[in-house]
Amino acid sequence: METLATIAQLRTWRNARLGSVGFVPTMGALHEGHASLVRRSATENVDTVVSIFVNPTQFGPTEDLDKYPRTLQADLDLCRAAGASAVFTPDKLMMYPPGFATWVTVDRLTNKLCGKSRPDHFRGVTTVVTKLFNLVQPARAYFGQKDAQQALVLTRMAQELDMPLQVITCPIVREHDGLAMSSRNRYLSDADRQRAVALTQALQAIQAAFHGGQRDVVSLRQTGLAVLAPRVDRVDYLEILSAHDLAEIGRVESRALCAVAAFVGTTRLIDNVILEG
Ligand code: PAF
Numbered sequence: 001m002e003t004l005a006t007i008a009q010l011r012t013w014r015n016a017r018l019g020s021v022g023f024v025p026t027m028g029a030l031h032e033g034h035a036s037l038v039r040r041s042a043t044e045n046v047d048t049v050v051s052i053f054v055n056p057t058q059f060g061p062t063e064d065l066d067k068y069p070r071t072l073q074a075d076l077d078l079c080r081a082a083g084a085s086a087v088f089t090p091d092k093l094m095m096y097p098p099g100f101a102t103w104v105t106v107d108r109l110t111n112k113l114c115g116k117s118r119p120d121h122f123r124g125v126t127t128v129v130t131k132l133f134n135l136v137q138p139a140r141a142y143f144g145q146k147d148a149q150q151a152l153v154l155t156r157m158a159q160e161l162d163m164p165l166q167v168i169t170c171p172i173v174r175e176h177d178g179l180a181m182s183s184r185n186r187y188l189s190d191a192d193r194q195r196a197v198a199l200t201q202a203l204q205a206i207q208a209a210f211h212g213g214q215r216d217v218v219s220l221r222q223t224g225l226a227v228l229a230p231r232v233d234r235v236d237y238l239e240i241l242s243a244h245d246l247a248e249i250g251r252v253e254s255r256a257l258c259a260v261a262a263f264v265g266t267t268r269l270i271d272n273v274i275l276e277g
Helices: 007-015 032-044 072-082 121-136 145-160 183-187 190-196 198-211 217-228
Strands: 002-004 021-026 047-052 086-088 140-144 166-170 234-242 256-264 267-275
Touching (some): 007 086, 021 121, 032 047, 032 140, 032 166, 047 072, 047 121, 086 121, 145 256, 183 267, 190 267, 198 217, 198 256
Parallel strands (some): 021 047, 047 086, 140 166
16 A cells, blocks of 8 residues: 655556546544445455545634544554555645635535534535545545535535546444444543434434334424433534435425434534435
């Protein structure tokens, strides 16, 4: 496995590739969820590139950019073990030279859910991912369903901007008690870690009600909030929207995304399930 620290090194490496390249963009602090994406890419492509870049433009001014976990050596070990051919580790100046002024935005899909409380977040994600796609030129790019809105936004972006690649969304990987794996889980104290599973349990309660025949979105939300609200410090959102375009719905008649974001201590966690008949 090669470590490519500059854009020039990445371009040289890329120009020498003859077969398909799979791509797993990350911000590091890798866990089993990322490993599952790398493994899938390694089975579907000749080469797999992982990028590790804590992208400053997707963090709000009061968010956790400075304290975002940085664990490069462990990340490289995980990438190697999962079958990556190369890891790209650019720095901020390379990705955003002074005077940087070009942005990629996706309308509408980005105004909902996380976009409401993190206004410029998706503009940062779509811009950095476009830059990374241009640099890596992958045939396929792999993202986790845990960031369901991000996966929808990036799928739409790639389609509408005619990017010559396939965006592949892979299943959420969970801890033994159901908590969705996340780089931010390592912020949680032991007590907060126990409370964090309330996000998953709220989604499970909604799923159980749905499978029991409940289709009304107001009732389903109430079921979830009754589990979630007493155990977390703040619910950012718990919403049930069309899984296709995040449109509001009154009843779950076709595929719906049930998504939650909540603060446990000062850590903001997200999770989701798909509801379908
Ligand atoms: O999901 C992430 O880790 C980030 O949002 C991504 C896609 C790597 C862009 O910085």
